[in-house]
Amino acid sequence: MRTFDRRTLLRAGAVSLAAVAGVPILAACSTDTASTAPAAGTPTPRPGGTLRAAFVGGGAAETLNFLMGPTGLDYVRARCMHGALGVLDPAAEHGVRYGVLERIDVSDDLRTYTVKVRPGVTFTDGSTLTARDVLYSLNAPVTLGSLPFLKPPSQNFDLAGARVDDDLTLVLPTLRPIADGRLVLCQSTLVFKDGTTEFTPDIPTCGPFALTEFEPGQGAAFTRHDDYYGLALGGGPYLDGLELRTIPDATARVNALTGGQVDFVSDIGPVAARTVEGDERFAVAVSDLPYATSLSFGLNLAFAPFADVRIRQAVKYAIDREAIVRNVFFGRAFVGNDLPSLGFGDYADEIEQRPYDPDRARALLTEAGVGTIAVAVTTAPEVAGMAETATVVVENLKAVGIDATLDQRPTGQLFSDFAAYVQLPFAASYTPPVPPLSSYAATRTAGSPSTFGFDRPDIDELVSQARGAVDPDQRREAAVQAQRLIWEEGNQVIPVFAPSINGHATAVHGVRDEPFSSFEQAYLA
Amino acid sequence: MSLLRVAALVARRTTAAVLVLAVLSVLIFTVTEVLPGDAVGVIAGADATVSEREQLRRELGLDAHPVRRYADWAAAALRGDLGTGYVGRREVTEVLVDRLPNSLLLTTLAMALAVPLAVAIGLVAGMRAGRRTDRLVSTATLVAVGVPEFLVAALLVAVFAAGLGLLPEVSLVPLGGRPWDQPEILVLPVAALSVAALAAAARLLRASVAEIAAAPYVEAARLRGVTGLRLAVRHVLPNAVAPAVQVTAVMFAGLIGGAVVVETLFNYPGIGYELQQAVANRDVPMVQGLALATCATALVLLLIGDLAQLALSPAVRGRP
Numbered sequence A: 001m002r003t004f005d006r007r008t009l010l011r012a013g014a015v016s017l018a019a020v021a022g023v024p025i026l027a028a029c030s031t032d033t034a035s036t037a038p039a040a041g042t043p044t045p046r047p048g049g050t051l052r053a054a055f056v057g058g059g060a061a062e063t064l065n066f067l068m069g070p071t072g073l074d075y076v077r078a079r080c081m082h083g084a085l086g087v088l089d090p091a092a093e094h095g096v097r098y099g100v101l102e103r104i105d106v107s108d109d110l111r112t113y114t115v116k117v118r119p120g121v122t123f124t125d126g127s128t129l130t131a132r133d134v135l136y137s138l139n140a141p142v143t144l145g146s147l148p149f150l151k152p153p154s155q156n157f158d159l160a161g162a163r164v165d166d167d168l169t170l171v172l173p174t175l176r177p178i179a180d181g182r183l184v185l186c187q188s189t190l191v192f193k194d195g196t197t198e199f200t201p202d203i204p205t206c207g208p209f210a211l212t213e214f215e216p217g218q219g220a221a222f223t224r225h226d227d228y229y230g231l232a233l234g235g236g237p238y239l240d241g242l243e244l245r246t247i248p249d250a251t252a253r254v255n256a257l258t259g260g261q262v263d264f265v266s267d268i269g270p271v272a273a274r275t276v277e278g279d280e281r282f283a284v285a286v287s288d289l290p291y292a293t294s295l296s297f298g299l300n301l302a303f304a305p306f307a308d309v310r311i312r313q314a315v316k317y318a319i320d321r322e323a324i325v326r327n328v329f330f331g332r333a334f335v336g337n338d339l340p341s342l343g344f345g346d347y348a349d350e351i352e353q354r355p356y357d358p359d360r361a362r363a364l365l366t367e368a369g370v371g372t373i374a375v376a377v378t379t380a381p382e383v384a385g386m387a388e389t390a391t392v393v394v395e396n397l398k399a400v401g402i403d404a405t406l407d408q409r410p411t412g413q414l415f416s417d418f419a420a421y422v423q424l425p426f427a428a429s430y431t432p433p434v435p436p437l438s439s440y441a442a443t444r445t446a447g448s449p450s451t452f453g454f455d456r457p458d459i460d461e462l463v464s465q466a467r468g469a470v471d472p473d474q475r476r477e478a479a480v481q482a483q484r485l486i487w488e489e490g491n492q493v494i495p496v497f498a499p500s501i502n503g504h505a506t507a508v509h510g511v512r513d514e515p516f517s518s519f520e521q522a523y524l525a
Numbered sequence B: 001m002s003l004l005r006v007a008a009l010v011a012r013r014t015t016a017a018v019l020v021l022a023v024l025s026v027l028i029f030t031v032t033e034v035l036p037g038d039a040v041g042v043i044a045g046a047d048a049t050v051s052e053r054e055q056l057r058r059e060l061g062l063d064a065h066p067v068r069r070y071a072d073w074a075a076a077a078l079r080g081d082l083g084t085g086y087v088g089r090r091e092v093t094e095v096l097v098d099r100l101p102n103s104l105l106l107t108t109l110a111m112a113l114a115v116p117l118a119v120a121i122g123l124v125a126g127m128r129a130g131r132r133t134d135r136l137v138s139t140a141t142l143v144a145v146g147v148p149e150f151l152v153a154a155l156l157v158a159v160f161a162a163g164l165g166l167l168p169e170v171s172l173v174p175l176g177g178r179p180w181d182q183p184e185i186l187v188l189p190v191a192a193l194s195v196a197a198l199a200a201a202a203r204l205l206r207a208s209v210a211e212i213a214a215a216p217y218v219e220a221a222r223l224r225g226v227t228g229l230r231l232a233v234r235h236v237l238p239n240a241v242a243p244a245v246q247v248t249a250v251m252f253a254g255l256i257g258g259a260v261v262v263e264t265l266f267n268y269p270g271i272g273y274e275l276q277q278a279v280a281n282r283d284v285p286m287v288q289g290l291a292l293a294t295c296a297t298a299l300v301l302l303l304i305g306d307l308a309q310l311a312l313s314p315a316v317r318g319r320p
Helices: A006-012 A014-019 A072-081 A131-143 A152-156 A181-186 A250-258 A269-277 A309-318 A321-328 A358-368 A386-399 A436-443 A457-468 A472-489 B003-034 B039-044 B050-060 B066-078 B092-127 B132-146 B149-163 B184-213 B216-223 B228-266 B271-280 B284-312
Strands: A050-055 A086-088 A096-098 A101-106 A112-117 A163-166 A169-173 A209-215 A219-224 A241-246 A282-286 A292-299 A374-379 A403-408 A426-431 A492-499 A501-505
Touching: A050 A072, A050 A250, A072 A209, A072 A219, A072 A241, A086 A181, A096 A101, A096 A181, A101 A181, A112 A131, A112 A181, A131 A152, A131 A163, A131 A169, A152 A181, A152 A436, A250 A269, A250 A501, A250 B149, A269 A282, A269 A501, A292 A386, A309 A358, A309 A386, A309 A472, A321 A386, A321 A492, A374 A386, A386 A403, A386 A426, A386 A492, A436 A457, A436 A472, A457 A472, B003 B066, B003 B284, B039 B050, B066 B284, B092 B132, B092 B184, B092 B228, B092 B271, B092 B284, B132 B184, B149 B184, B149 B228, B184 B228, B216 B228, B228 B271, B228 B284, B271 B284
Parallel strands: A050 A241, A374 A403, A374 A426
Antiparallel strands: A086 A096, A101 A112, A112 A169, A163 A169, A209 A219, A219 A241, A282 A501, A292 A426, A292 A492
């Protein structure tokens, strides 16, 4: 059985990023649309056809206002309609492949970012994308309201102090010196026209596809945006049309694929993947690093035993991570090392992999001398494999003498009462792929409830240094120091990173998962 | 039956229905309040900060006292405004207008399939009460009533979709269209929904037919030489149907609510499907609106059942 080797994959970079889905490999140049020869065995991109894809969705709650869209499909749909500033790609220069931007220049003191808009990017109404549109789009999460994951630009840049120098140049001052501002800007920002307040089906958009139909809870239909800038660069979109359908139930999604009603289904889970790949008409595509969701457990420091670092370490050594990858994900996952953001540039790859060492766990428990620890591990099947991972963890804990029990909640119940959630002693969680330092600064510094009481100003300071030091070596050193402290003393156990597992007809190629599915380079062959 | 009497019945039932809906609205609101968590937890996810959660709570109006929120909602509802869903910010009325016809189509087709078959099966079994045919029908319908809808649906999919490939496994309505634009997507959900209704109605009718078939006037007809289909259809069925109409209306109303499972399994865009999503999202206005609309539809069907029973039953028609 094949398992993913973390270091190999990190070295593999862009090649591994695209290989499973059969995506044409990108050249070294950091643009999102540049095309080169397809990988060996992958058919040449062929224009034409309509691809039908199915996602979990969210019923009537689905919305074209992706700023407030609660489901992944809202963002997938938005990526089809709207141009992106870029996407995160550790293999690309500065960790970013640009979309509607030509480049981002950073001042030597890390206080000013100059954003250059790609010339000739047009909206569906024929107008041209300008720096003013980009600034408006960066401000929109604050001015129009948005979900937290879209707010990092406003949390790191002084957008009120931004300056439009000309149609294609935007100057952004930072709130404090930061080196990872390109990642912050390109993490999730999509662009729309200056002055947009309502996201209706007929607004002008500059993405690869133009929306023709949208029914919340049912789906959306698109045609190719024939003036999309990527076409002039020799890339996609190749498809004439695209349909994104909502099918919340996982079994129904797989049935729709096998029954020929759709050509691509997202999030089929590791078990269904085995069924799908057993049929020669279909194939399974797995996202590569860094686009994998971390499955984690928070050890609450308010629960007395976990205040002792030796107990926390014992828990970490007690968990058989390889067994989780093997038995829960059938090899389609990445072993975690109790650090978030595996695969991103700032991830401390040099820290040794924590082994499965139940003897050491028992020794640490004995050394701590706290007697029998009884604890409930609370989880829910929020993402594929999450509940099953907790089941393995409970058995591992029992094996070293911890009286662990499984407290499994129904889907959607884990975070629904957040105040109660942060009181749990041993709580499962998951985090979509995000760069480590900026996300730590936003969510895991002192005062954030999701830290479960882990309050370490020294680590906060190291993260701040890692983001703000002018010297790259100093930044790296601080980043590694911070992560080593988290690795040694932290209260977050991250045994595994689960990739997106999608199923598709063998004729489908080029669908990227980064981390949301992108159909810009997709084609039927 | 005078028009005045019908009008009085309609007025009484309507008043009662309004009171029932008012009580139900309080109950539904209370239940959604008692459930752990709220829409903020669903929307914000795990990594939102406390201040972001509080801001979102304010934006949604969830920082107000529950009594105040209910009062605001009720006042707006009386003006015909069922509010806007917390998650996705879609108007509840818009969702209702879009989805209710789909659910009514599904349940009407299920009833249209179930009722004639139930009449035929109930008539055959009731006229042969105690014989082998009756025992066979009674056993089969008892089993069918007891099998959960999700199991029926799974079996139908396994045989007719995955196995024989005759029908689509998922009811994907064409974008911009309606379910009847692609009738084949309706077959399996309708079949799944009608099995239990068919079985229950057949059992009810069988009991009614068996009772009527033993009545003296039926015996007298037999002595006059009336037998077989003519006896069943002309002399037994008209009197057996009336008591079953009311129960059929109850079943129809039950199907509207019971379609949640079938609609979810087949991805059919009806009220049940949206209700399930709204509950998962802790979207109180959406749950309130959809649940009340379901209840109101059920109450209307019950009223129609009452009127139909009045029209069909000489005994009831004769009551003061």
